Amino acid sequence: MAQARLSIDLGALCANWNALAGRTDAEAGAVVKANAYGLGVDRVAPALAAAGARRFFVAVAEEGAHLRRILGPGPEINVFSGHMDGDAEMIGGAKLTPMINSIDQMLRHVESLPGHPFGIQLDSGMNRLGMEPAEWSALRDIALAQSPTLLMSHLACADEPDHPMNAHQLQAFRAMTDGIDVPRSFSATGGILLGRDYHFDVVRPGIGLYGGLPFVDARPVVTLTIPVIQLREVEPGETVGYGNTFVAPRPMRVATIAGGYADGILRAIGPEGYLWAGEQRCKILGRVSMDLIGVDVTALDFEPEALELLGLNQSVDTLADWAGTIGYEVLTSLGLRYTREYTGA
Ligand SMILES: *Cc1c(COP(=O)(O)O)cnc(C)c1O
Numbered sequence: 001m002a003q004a005r006l007s008i009d010l011g012a013l014c015a016n017w018n019a020l021a022g023r024t025d026a027e028a029g030a031v032v033k034a035n036a037y038g039l040g041v042d043r044v045a046p047a048l049a050a051a052g053a054r055r056f057f058v059a060v061a062e063e064g065a066h067l068r069r070i071l072g073p074g075p076e077i078n079v080f081s082g083h084m085d086g087d088a089e090m091i092g093g094a095k096l097t098p099m100i101n102s103i104d105q106m107l108r109h110v111e112s113l114p115g116h117p118f119g120i121q122l123d124s125g126m127n128r129l130g131m132e133p134a135e136w137s138a139l140r141d142i143a144l145a146q147s148p149t150l151l152m153s154h155l156a157c158a159d160e161p162d163h164p165m166n167a168h169q170l171q172a173f174r175a176m177t178d179g180i181d182v183p184r185s186f187s188a189t190g191g192i193l194l195g196r197d198y199h200f201d202v203v204r205p206g207i208g209l210y211g212g213l214p215f216v217d218a219r220p221v222v223t224l225t226i227p228v229i230q231l232r233e234v235e236p237g238e239t240v241g242y243g244n245t246f247v248a249p250r251p252m253r254v255a256t257i258a259g260g261y262a263d264g265i266l267r268a269i270g271p272e273g274y275l276w277a278g279e280q281r282c283k284i285l286g287r288v289s290m291d292l293i294g295v296d297v298t299a300l301d302f303e304p305e306a307l308e309l310l311g312l313n314q315s316v317d318t319l320a321d322w323a324g325t326i327g328y329e330v331l332t333s334l335g336l337r338y339t340r341e342y343t344g345a
Contacts, residue, residue, distance in 0.1 A: 011344025031206030119150035158190025241286030264333035
């Protein structure tokens, strides 16, 4: 079998949720948007619910409706995009809680689903989603009369603890919400790590659950093992892969492995990247192809059957550094061609 194996440790996932929940007195929800950051919401969400998560966050109503079928009645499902045109049936039917972003969404919601729960998203400076301070001042009394269940905002620079934007946004959020008797939510993974001033009543960890930075103490959740299809010897001066970007300086043994950029192994990792054979590190040679990668296995004294790209030796953030991106993008890029295996449930 040439299909690579993506193994997801649900035990580590739940340990990460518990560890983050343990750093706060606030209620810890779980962000499972984008198919649980690519890891499979069908397995991730029930595991987190069993660990104690009672509130989940998704990006769009369709994800929320799917999640409701997985979780059944009970857990609260908050939708970041709020209440978009055409969403009423889904929001009503699946008992989703939209995080209302604007006056227009507010009107749409109370007109199409009177009495249906909703939260409010406020912009504290990121200029992405939510009502701005002026809009909020104008709408606030009307909105509060409809009894929102949550007031939330989002930090732009929480992964940089010393960034002045954090305190600036905290002050803006407080100015908009202090004195209002509605639960508040402000922090994702990064905000949880900034300390209790940032926690309020509900926290929304995502990446930390899945083993990514900025949660440096996260347990690794993902292991990616890629079979070797072929081993070959190359002579000095021979090349490996597209564009002849790698020229062998000496006799080498090259393993061709069954994974490539179509599997979300970003082409940009090529020049810097490694895989592992047990405890030995093996360099990527030349360009990452769509379905294949050449790897230097000259130093191994055995013939590897598979090499590890993600696991205890290197994380999604290691790969992200090589590619000039972030762990979130590495995770959510992981393709559909893997055999997925869930352990530790
Ligand atoms: C994605 C997202 C989160 C989770 O963020 P992490 O950095 O993955 O913990 C929380 N809140 C909002 C609004 C988000 O968009």
